[in-house]
Amino acid sequence: MATKAEILKAQEKWKQHCETVQAATAVNISETAAQRLARIRRLRSDYAAFVDYYFPHWTVNPETGKATPCAQFHIDAANKILKNRNLKAGFMWHRGAAKSTNMDVFVPMWLMIQEHREINVMVLVGKSEDNAKTLLGDIQAELQYNQRYIADFGEQYNAGSWEEGEFVTRSEVAFFARGRGQSPRGLRYRSHRPDYVVIDDLDDDELVESPARVSKLFDWVRSALFGTLDGGRGRFFMVGNLIAKNSVLAKWCEIKTVHVTRVNIYDRAGRISWAAKWAHDEVKQLEAVAGYRAFQKEYMNNPIIEGAVFKNEWIRWGKRPAWSKFSEIVLYIDPSFRGSTKNDYKAAKLWGKVGTTLYHLRAFVRQCSVAEMVRWCYDLYEWARAQGIAVRWYMEANFMQDTILDEFRREGELRGYQLPITGDKRKKPDKFQRVEAISPLWERGFVIYDESQRDDPDMLAGIDQTLAFEKGMRGHDDAPDADEGAIWILQRDTRVQSFTPSFGMRKNAKSQLW
Structure with missing residues (x-):
């Protein structure tokens, strides 16, 4: 009163x-x-x-x-x-x-x-x-x-x-x-x-x-x-x-x-939504003063909870090099369990390496069924083939069981080929220890996010989970877990051979896929 x-x-x-x-x-x-x-x-x-x-x-x-x-x-x-x-x-x-x-x-x-x-x-x-x-x-x-x-x-x-x-x-x-x-x-x-x-x-x-x-x-x-x-x-x-x-x-x-x-103050194309009121430089200054977290919350309808491991200022956006410059590109899948509810997150992260710099290229981070994630993976595979990009596919070995692979097999039968997924068979340490161990890569500037994905909701959802990551957290951590898997593959010296997919017509399809 x-x-x-x-x-x-x-x-x-x-x-x-x-x-x-x-x-x-x-x-x-x-x-x-x-x-x-x-x-x-x-x-x-x-x-x-x-x-x-x-x-x-x-x-x-x-x-x-x-x-x-x-x-x-x-x-x-x-x-x-x-x-x-x-x-x-x-x-x-x-x-x-x-x-x-x-x-x-x-x-x-x-x-x-x-x-x-x-x-x-x-x-x-x-x-x-x-x-x-x-x-x-x-x-x-x-x-x-x-x-x-x-x-x-x-x-x-x-x-x-x-x-x-x-x-x-x-x-x-x-x-x-x-x-x-x-x-x-x-x-x-x-x-x-x-x-x-x-x-x-x-x-x-x-x-x-x-x-x-x-x-x-x-x-x-x-x-x-x-x-x-x-x-x-x-x-x-x-x-x-x-x-x-x-x-x-x-x-x-x-x-x-x-x-x-x-x-949002920026639209999907990066333009000012109310250009008659604000100049682009004015908004940039506002963003610089407010800081990433406050700006995302107040002006981009993207509230971020910052955790104890990763910091807002470590999130760096940059222009992706030409695809031919990448020595390796890895897609790491964290599908959760097939029987879990749609409230659980499924994550698939595409990472690439140029020299010592790691680029986060594409993301799937959604509360959905395994089937939806599988369709996205197949779509990404076809997109990568069209771009001439060679991608190595990985998933934690514990998930490579019939109940999970059924979804991949079912979609593969429709499309006429199976994804060349390799199991990550390492004996993993505690999740917090694994993710915390790679955080210096962000702090020291070795991790760059593809700036073309700045407004992508899956990429932003993954950043949310990364910034919120902390020991004993009760929120979702599927995205940083998938990041750690991809980075581990990219950083190690040995390579695991995977099988070659078969190509053909998707049943009932009207045109050739490739």
């Missing part, structure tokens, strides 16, 4: 914001009635233009006087919301992506001006009740003082206040604020139940450290809060950046029927 001094400070800040809103939204008095109606029609269908016109105090940089237009992901999200009255979504956007501004202010106000009524009751949920009220204050300030909005659609504010956690407009659209875990039962305005619920940055660093608290809060979201909708009808979103794998946002986005939009 906020103190009296904090309340007074928040009230003063809100008044100053209202003055800014009013001053920035002067109306063009020379505009004709026909021009005004044509403009309104256009803004109802063009979200970016709607934001530019009504919210210059949000979009214009006061230092440069230049506006920062919406990014494409803002526009896509708004259009998705407009077209689907019953959308259930998770907007996993990086820090600084204007999540709150769009979802708490711009989008609901855009829905309010549509020809057909699109919103009746909005509920805004924050980390705490005070936080939710402050967020609600932003939209009340716009509805009460935005002169352009008022000139086009009439006086908006009617009664209530963000300080009380609720207010209503003259058109009888009601707004409520609630904190996480606070009872939302009975929320309605007259005959209308909530039909626009936005959960804003519910997770924080303290919460995600407790799996029990995360689980309890997630249950509250999908039961008490979701239950405020009229039989599930209505728009229901969660917005935030992924600060932990064990978080309410992560659990919400795992629901199959939830539409998930994930936006």
Whole structure:
């Protein structure tokens, strides 16, 4: 609960914001009635233009006087919301992506001006009740003082206040604020139940450290809060950046029927997702100051738990040499057990050696069945053949039993050949000792990750496990275990001969494989 001094400070800040809103939204008095109606029609269908016109105090940089237009992901999200009255979504956007501004202010106000009524009751949920009220204050300030909005659609504010956690407009659209875990039962305005619920940055660093608290809060979201909708009808979103794998946002986005939009500050091609706001050099400086772990967590939706053996700064990305430069390339497979659940990770790691430098080239690190991993291995084999790359295949001998090899044989029979897998028959020391023993290779800069795989989810999952690796860890360690196997093969002097695969047509295939 906020103190009296904090309340007074928040009230003063809100008044100053209202003055800014009013001053920035002067109306063009020379505009004709026909021009005004044509403009309104256009803004109802063009979200970016709607934001530019009504919210210059949000979009214009006061230092440069230049506006920062919406990014494409803002526009896509708004259009998705407009077209689907019953959308259930998770907007996993990086820090600084204007999540709150769009979802708490711009989008609901855009829905309010549509020809057909699109919103009746909005509920805004924050980390705490005070936080939710402050967020609600932003939209009340716009509805009460935005002169352009008022000139086009009439006086908006009617009664209530963000300080009380609720207010209503003259058109009888009601707004409520609630904190996480606070009872939302009975929320309605007259005959209308909530039909626009936005959960804003519910997770924080303290919460995600407790799996029990995360689980309890997630249950509250999908039961008490979701239950405020009229039989599930209505728009229901969660917005935030992924600060932990064990978080309410992560659990919400795992629901199959939830539409998930994930936006990192870099897209898959390495471009800035909101290029109108940030220059590439600016983001690079941000990354350098924040550090790898914090940057991945806050701006790439990739929270990493750093362990006691490997450090973030040891992860080095570099350009891969030409394939012909590699003296050896090894694929090491850690398939887990066939009878294990899909929650167990399967790992297959492709490593190569040039001189004394080890390159991590490709990765498969997934919670899946053995069959899925086997298909990936065969696909990689065919890709390597097409590239003219010779790969030596290894798997721990303990796994080379009929129950595991059945999957490889089955896929091989379909494709017309068997993978040339050799068993790693060494008597392995303790896993922690083996993996810890190769960590100096990372520290001394002998390990390079292929930079073309920087955004690959399997490669990133493997890095997660590597950084989290420590003695007695309860998490997954399949990836660093496979790394150790590949590196052991590459570092030793003797070579084991493997059998030559046969090639041919895959049954029912329409074309020759090679």
